[in-house]
Amino acid sequence: MIESAPVQPVFRALADPTRREIISMLAAGARPVGDIAAAFDITRPAIAKHLRILEDGGLISVEVKGRERINRLNPQALKTASDWLNYFDGFWDERLAKLKTVVEDKK
Amino acid sequence: MIESAPVQPVFRALADPTRREIISMLAAGARPVGDIAAAFDITRPAIAKHLRILEDGGLISVEVKGRERINRLNPQALKTASDWLNYFDGFWDERLAKLKTVVEDKK
DNA sequence: ATAACATGAAACCATAAGGTTTTATGTTGT
DNA sequence: ACAACATAAAACCTTATGGTTTCATGTTAT
Numbered sequence: 612m613i614e615s616a617p618v619q620p621v622f623r624a625l626a627d628p629t630r631r632e633i634i635s636m637l638a639a640g641a642r643p644v645g646d647i648a649a650a651f652d653i654t655r656p657a658i659a660k661h662l663r664i665l666e667d668g669g670l671i672s673v674e675v676k677g678r679e680r681i682n683r684l685n686p687q688a689l690k691t692a693s694d695w696l697n698y699f700d701g702f703w704d705e706r707l708a709k710l711k712t713v714v715e716d717k718k
Numbered sequence: 719m720i721e722s723a724p725v726q727p728v729f730r731a732l733a734d735p736t737r738r739e740i741i742s743m744l745a746a747g748a749r750p751v752g753d754i755a756a757a758f759d760i761t762r763p764a765i766a767k768h769l770r771i772l773e774d775g776g777l778i779s780v781e782v783k784g785r786e787r788i789n790r791l792n793p794q795a796l797k798t799a800s801d802w803l804n805y806f807d808g809f810w811d812e813r814l815a816k817l818k819t820v821v822e823d824k825k
Numbered sequence: 826a827t828a829a830c831a832t833g834a835a836a837c838c839a840t841a842a843g844g845t846t847t848t849a850t851g852t853t854g855t
Numbered sequence: 856a857c858a859a860c861a862t863a864a865a866a867c868c869t870t871a872t873g874g875t876t877t878c879a880t881g882t883t884a885t
Contacts, residue, residue, distance in 0.1 A: 618738075619735055622729070622732050622733050622738070623733055625729050625732070625733070625799075626729050626730055626732070626733035628726055631725075631729070631802075634806070638806050638809040639809075684806075684809075686806050686807070686809070689803045689806055690803075692799070692803055693800055693803040693804060695738075696796045696797075696799055696800040696803070697800060699741070699745050699791075699793050699796055700793070702745040702746075702791075702793070
């Protein structure tokens with residue numbers, strides 16, 4: 612399989628539970644860094660790092676608004692990962708079809 | 719969002735490019751460890767470790783056959799990740815629908 | 826029986842990752 | 856103007872990760 616889009620930074624971003632939680636949070640609406648940090652036990656700089664990684668993966672986009680940075684979910688990037696995964700559905704289905712054929716033939 | 723199934727080990731397994739390549743390879747058919755290792759530049763023990771992580775995520779299942787360990791792709795686990803991602807499609811669609819409504823209202 | 830084989834397991838190493846604290850910078854409300 | 860605010864940036868620490876080499880264990884073919 613050829614990884615057309617840069618899928619690596621996407622999966623990398625998705626690998627951390629905190630980042631996935633941030634994604635969940637941003638699904639409900641765009642938020643500034645401090646807002647997000649307030650919802651977690653870790654420090655603001657730690658959240659900022661996570662946000663940077665999410666941005667690298669294209670999962671969020673940032674709008675600088677005065678002294679705030681509004682982080683907005685970009686679901687298109689989730690599709691990149693989803694597409695990669697769904698690619699294998701075909702193989703699986705084929706496999707099942709072949710198996711079914713074998714079973715049918717035995718009758 | 720509540721992560722019903724243990725999605726963490728799945729995303730963890732998917733985060734590494736070598737492991738994703740192994741998944742691609744196994745999509746074409748089950749293979750023993752040595753067979754897989756032969757296709758990569760890294761050592762057999764390194765591959766074995768990757769396989770262990772894939773197994774932890776439920777992405778592969780192993781059938782011990784004599785001195786060989788046959789690694790078989792288990793696409794169900796891919797669905798765990800896919801489901802998590804697809805959960806957000808709803809939000810995105812809603813968002814678009816609302817936006818569309820606003821646009822329509824302006825006419 | 827025994828040599829070649831397929832693999833697991835352990836010890837080890839370098840770098841990446843996730844976190845912290847501290848310091849600096851631009852922004853906003855009064 | 857200036858204090859409070861929102862954040863970035865740097866330095867640092869600990870643990871996880873991906874890799875290696877070496878050694879041990881069970882399996883198979885002759």
